[in-house]
Amino acid sequence: MLSRRDFLAKGSAFCAITIYAPGTLGAQSQLLTPATPFVKEINSICEMCSTRCPITVESRQDKLFIRGNLNAKSFGGKVCARGTSGSKLLNDPHRLVKPIKRTGPRGSGMWQEIEWEEAYQLIAHNLNQVCDRYGPEAIAVSSKSGSLSSHAFHFGKVIGTPNIFSHGSTCPISYAVAAKVMFGNELKLDLENSKYILNFGHNLFEGINMSMTRGLLAAQEKGAVKVVVFEPRLSVMADKADEWHAIKPGTDIAVVLALSHVLIEEQLYDKSFVQQHVSGFEGFATSMAQYSPEWASEICDVSAGDIRRIARELAAAAPAALADHGHRCTFTPEEFDLRRGIYAINVLLGNIERKGGVYFAKKSKLYNKLAGEAVAPSLEKIKVDGLPTPVLPRIDLAEPQFKYAARAGGLYQSIIPAALLQQPYAIKAWVMSRSNPMQTVTDRTQVQNALEAMDFVVACDVYISESAAYADVVLPESTYLERDEEIGDMSSKNPAYALRQRVTETIGDTRPSWQIFKEMADAMALGHHFPWQDIVDYQQRQTANNPELLPQLRKEGFLSFGIPLLMREPDMVAKFRQHYPNAQPPSERGDYGNQLQFSTPSGKIELTSPSLEEIAPGRSVISYRPVTLKQPNELYFIQGKSALHTNAATQNIPLLFDLQPDNPVWIHPDTAAEFRINDGDSITMTSQVGEEQGTAKLTLGIRKDTVFAHMGFGSKNQELTRAFGKGLHCGALLPDATAAITGSNVHTTGVTIRRA
Amino acid sequence: MNEKFVLIHDENRCIGCHACTAACNSANELADHQNRASIDVKGPYLIDGELHYRYLRVSCEQCDRPACIRACPYGAISQTIDGVVSFNHDRCKGCLMCVAACPTGGCFYNKQVKATDNCDFCMKSRVAEGLQPACVTVCPADALIFGNANDPNSEVHKHLSTVLTYNRSIGYDNKPKLYRVASQVASERSRV
Numbered sequence: 001m002l003s004r005r006d007f008l009a010k011g012s013a014f015c016a017i018t019i020y021a022p023g024t025l026g027a028q029s030q031l032l033t034p035a036t037p038f039v040k041e042i043n044s045i046c047e048m049c050s051t052r053c054p055i056t057v058e059s060r061q062d063k064l065f066i067r068g069n070l071n072a073k074s075f076g077g078k079v080c081a082r083g084t085s086g087s088k089l090l091n092d093p094h095r096l097v098k099p100i101k102r103t104g105p106r107g108s109g110m111w112q113e114i115e116w117e118e119a120y121q122l123i124a125h126n127l128n129q130v131c132d133r134y135g136p137e138a139i140a141v142s143s144k145s146g147s148l149s150s151h152a153f154h155f156g157k158v159i160g161t162p163n164i165f166s167h168g169s170t171c172p173i174s175y176a177v178a179a180k181v182m183f184g185n186e187l188k189l190d191l192e193n194s195k196y197i198l199n200f201g202h203n204l205f206e207g208i209n210m211s212m213t214r215g216l217l218a219a220q221e222k223g224a225v226k227v228v229v230f231e232p233r234l235s236v237m238a239d240k241a242d243e244w245h246a247i248k249p250g251t252d253i254a255v256v257l258a259l260s261h262v263l264i265e266e267q268l269y270d271k272s273f274v275q276q277h278v279s280g281f282e283g284f285a286t287s288m289a290q291y292s293p294e295w296a297s298e299i300c301d302v303s304a305g306d307i308r309r310i311a312r313e314l315a316a317a318a319p320a321a322l323a324d325h326g327h328r329c330t331f332t333p334e335e336f337d338l339r340r341g342i343y344a345i346n347v348l349l350g351n352i353e354r355k356g357g358v359y360f361a362k363k364s365k366l367y368n369k370l371a372g373e374a375v376a377p378s379l380e381k382i383k384v385d386g387l388p389t390p391v392l393p394r395i396d397l398a399e400p401q402f403k404y405a406a407r408a409g410g411l412y413q414s415i416i417p418a419a420l421l422q423q424p425y426a427i428k429a430w431v432m433s434r435s436n437p438m439q440t441v442t443d444r445t446q447v448q449n450a451l452e453a454m455d456f457v458v459a460c461d462v463y464i465s466e467s468a469a470y471a472d473v474v475l476p477e478s479t480y481l482e483r484d485e486e487i488g489d490m491s492s493k494n495p496a497y498a499l500r501q502r503v504t505e506t507i508g509d510t511r512p513s514w515q516i517f518k519e520m521a522d523a524m525a526l527g528h529h530f531p532w533q534d535i536v537d538y539q540q541r542q543t544a545n546n547p548e549l550l551p552q553l554r555k556e557g558f559l560s561f562g563i564p565l566l567m568r569e570p571d572m573v574a575k576f577r578q579h580y581p582n583a584q585p586p587s588e589r590g591d592y593g594n595q596l597q598f599s600t601p602s603g604k605i606e607l608t609s610p611s612l613e614e615i616a617p618g619r620s621v622i623s624y625r626p627v628t629l630k631q632p633n634e635l636y637f638i639q640g641k642s643a644l645h646t647n648a649a650t651q652n653i654p655l656l657f658d659l660q661p662d663n664p665v666w667i668h669p670d671t672a673a674e675f676r677i678n679d680g681d682s683i684t685m686t687s688q689v690g691e692e693q694g695t696a697k698l699t700l701g702i703r704k705d706t707v708f709a710h711m712g713f714g715s716k717n718q719e720l721t722r723a724f725g726k727g728l729h730c731g732a733l734l735p736d737a738t739a740a741i742t743g744s745n746v747h748t749t750g751v752t753i754r755r756a
Numbered sequence: 757m758n759e760k761f762v763l764i765h766d767e768n769r770c771i772g773c774h775a776c777t778a779a780c781n782s783a784n785e786l787a788d789h790q791n792r793a794s795i796d797v798k799g800p801y802l803i804d805g806e807l808h809y810r811y812l813r814v815s816c817e818q819c820d821r822p823a824c825i826r827a828c829p830y831g832a833i834s835q836t837i838d839g840v841v842s843f844n845h846d847r848c849k850g851c852l853m854c855v856a857a858c859p860t861g862g863c864f865y866n867k868q869v870k871a872t873d874n875c876d877f878c879m880k881s882r883v884a885e886g887l888q889p890a891c892v893t894v895c896p897a898d899a900l901i902f903g904n905a906n907d908p909n910s911e912v913h914k915h916l917s918t919v920l921t922y923n924r925s926i927g928y929d930n931k932p933k934l935y936r937v938a939s940q941v942a943s944e945r946s947r948v
């Protein structure tokens with residue numbers, strides 16, 4: 001059996017010509033190999049993407065094998081290729097294991113290893129300087145979402161800046177904002193029990209989200225579901241569907257509105273549900289009256305007959321029918337009404353809190369209230385008093401229409417004009433945690449300019465990412481396999497919690513992000529705002545009222561409490577009441593429909609939203625607005641997720657790199673013939689903001705007017721030695737465009753192609 | 757009763773996600789760029805006017821009549837009583853006669869152990885510990901089923917007797933123990 005030492009030694013021997021950047025694992029004079037105690041199994045949480053599947057890490061001597069945690073039933077004990085490759089990240093000689101500071105110009109790749117203390121002093125000195133000169137508002141803090149973001153965001157609050165951003169606006173923010181406006185809360189999908197599923201390019205079989213992917217598979221396995229996919233290319237999702245409609249990019253909204261049109265016109269919607277729970281139906285219905293299937297088919301290339309038939313089939317399957325709200329999904333600047341329109345279909349089907357429909361997460365607060373007793377433990381919210389109040393509003397609130405988006409994680413891309421044009425005011429420093437805007441924010445050149453314009457940039461990451469390469473100081477974060485974290489809420493139909501815990505000793509001189517941000521605050525003499533000693537203290541504060549929860553979670557990794565509950569399912573409510581004798585009495589229908597609450601201004605589902613009118617005139621009613629996504633001589637350029645990589649984070653990980661090193665461009669053979677392009681040819685793709693080299697992949701599985709590539713490739717920084725220059729950089733081709741209200745970065749544009 | 761271990765790959769369920777490839781790599785300590793199994797997503801093919809992919813598992817077929825064994829001059833490849841073909845890394849001299857003889861490309865030179873190697877149904881790693889093979893353990897789509905076909909209560913036995921399976925035809929009567937369920941998606945799709 002190979003020890004980790006041998007493994008690393010052999011691993012680096014294969015890459016003998018590689019010169020490792022200072023601070024990386026490969027550059028350490030002697031490889032750092034801690035003695036891993038023999039442990040059979042530790043339960044934790046994956047972090048190779050944002051789904052956070054509960055995992056079980058089997059450890060044989062010093063070798064790790066990662067599989068799914070069987071306690072988390074909906075995840076089935078399964079992991080995807082990324083999830084099971086976690087040990088490759090852990091042992092990658094390219095990962096950063098020592099703090100480094102920049103010694104040459106930004107992006108030059110000139111670094112020097114430093115000690116943590118020096119790094120903290122440098123950061124404290126520079127951030128204090130920016131604060132003194134421009135105020136704390138001039139510091140932006142951004143992080144990918146997930147448990148680790150809470151410490152970075154708390155750091156932002158402690159220094160007093162309002163400018164705190166999640167990656168949301170570059171990925172899932174649209175549906176979150178639409179749900180907030182309409183329902184006051186986000187919704188989950190009960191795919192497993194559905195009889196009819198509409199899918200607008202949410203590729204659950206490649207952009208894997210384990211419990212949703214498995215829910216969909218389970219429904220298909222039962223054979224009782226019909227899945228209809230609208231997507232410009234033949235994704236695996238489209239392949240496995242019952243029907244695939246190769247819709248014109250960015251026009252899904254036309255189908256969505258026409259479906260509502262038919263449901264209303266033919267009186268196929270759930271009238272009693274609408275009457276009881278919906279406000280603004282009349283305004284919505286009036287607006288929908290103009291969107292006939294015939295009108296839609298002109299716009300989107302789906303036949304009017306199909307739209308009408310699908311609407312009828314949906315209604316026949318209701319309420320066990322749903323329209324999936326999608327994920328990383330900004331197809332059009334009209335994203336807000338597209339996602340609202342999708343939710344509107346669900347409302348018309350009356351599938352809220354029904355089997356096979358959509359539902360709200362049953363966190364312990366609501367669940368215990370319904371049960372009439374504390375059947376599920378609750379986590380304490382850790383409050384820190386006396387945090388400074390920012391003087392200026394957030395930079396993305398200059399336009400009031402982004403009020404909801406600002407609350408949902410903000411407009412990440414607004415850092416760019418703030419840095420370059422001081423609009424609405426200057427951002428001079430940037431603290432990034434596990435975030436890679438050079439890949440995920442559109443118009444890479446401007447992102448680079450913004451980073452170059454900063455007085456000071458700190459990045460905290462496991463690699464010198466494309467963005468970290470432009471930082472002044474890069475702090476090496478421990479990988480998820482080496483760190484403990486706070487308890488996370490993973491409630492679905494019943495309350496559930498999960499815990500990430502370290503499964504192996506830390507390699508090199510890395511630290512977990514909770515510690516990094518606490519110590520950064522210490523260095524700035526703000527440490528008193530991080531009152532917990534360490535993460536165990538933090539966990540104990542979370543479980544102050546349920547001390548037995550923590551040891552249980554340490555053992556099981558994932559715990560769920562109670563029985564599944566959908567509030568408008570009489571069976572489930574009856575079972576729930578049998579289980580909990582003190583449970584709330586049901587409504588006369590035998591369900592908890594009367595307990596449904598929506599935290600919207602009207603307290604109901606808002607199919608039209610009068611309050612939106614104040615912040616965005618003309619936007620209260622869902623409507624169609626024409627958009628131009630490409631010029632007549634151009635092709636649509638769309639992107640998507642791969643099952644082997646997570647956005648912009650995993651391209652350099654050994655094995656995953658090997659399994660998918662780049663992103664060939666999908667082109668229809670007829671289109672390729674027009675440009676004399678053969679399969680495998682090098683091509684040049686040009687948009688209004690950039691030009692990129694790629695490889696052509698000829699396939700019938702795409703529209704003739706569209707080209708496709710997986711996102712996250714074509715890194716332009718040498719530090720990512722494997723991924724450097726492999727494939728085409730999508731962000732370098734996408735112009736900066738922001739969707740109304742949701743604030744998301746638009747991902748569809750026009751390009752021209754030619755043989756390179 | 758003899759055991760007969762077989763692996764079934766259900767192309768209907770497979771989503772081409774390569775979790776199997778990655779899990780095998782990490783469980784069997786292969787180099788980052790070497791794999792015992794892979795999934796070839798082929799196509800799309802036009803079937804009945806509709807486009808479809810085919811998900812083909814590419815790995816050692818675990819022949820009952822293995823060409824590799826006959827080709828090896830050093831007796832480095834053996835077949836156990838339960839039918840599993842596995843490579844003895846200590847005996848292998850790296851002459852690659854097996855690689856030349858194998859009709860499927862199912863064996864390869866493993867740089868990590870400096871000998872030829874194949875998918876051995878995880879017999880020397882996880883199955884020896886009473887676990888399922890690594891690929892089967894993680895497959896998100898439950899597309900892989902492993903077990904003893906001679907055990908009437910096993911899932912593989914039930915599957916082989918109720919679901920139509922096929923073996924890849926590889927030119928001679930090698931009798932693979934890797935079974936496949938062909939994709940039904942085209943015929944199951946509702947006519948539009």
Ligand code: SF4
Binds near residue numbers: 046048050082210
């Ligand atoms: S989907 Fe894959 S990468 Fe994402 S959390 Fe689950 S196992 Fe990890």
Ligand code: SF4
Binds near residue numbers: 769770896898900
């Ligand atoms: S893990 Fe399963 S679904 Fe994924 S490619 Fe392998 S066999 Fe197919």
Ligand code: SF4
Binds near residue numbers: 815817818821825841
């Ligand atoms: S597929 Fe090739 S390596 Fe595997 S048993 Fe048959 S001949 Fe041997």
Ligand code: SF4
Binds near residue numbers: 779781815876878890
């Ligand atoms: S059975 Fe084992 S050796 Fe064969 S592909 Fe699966 S994991 Fe690899």
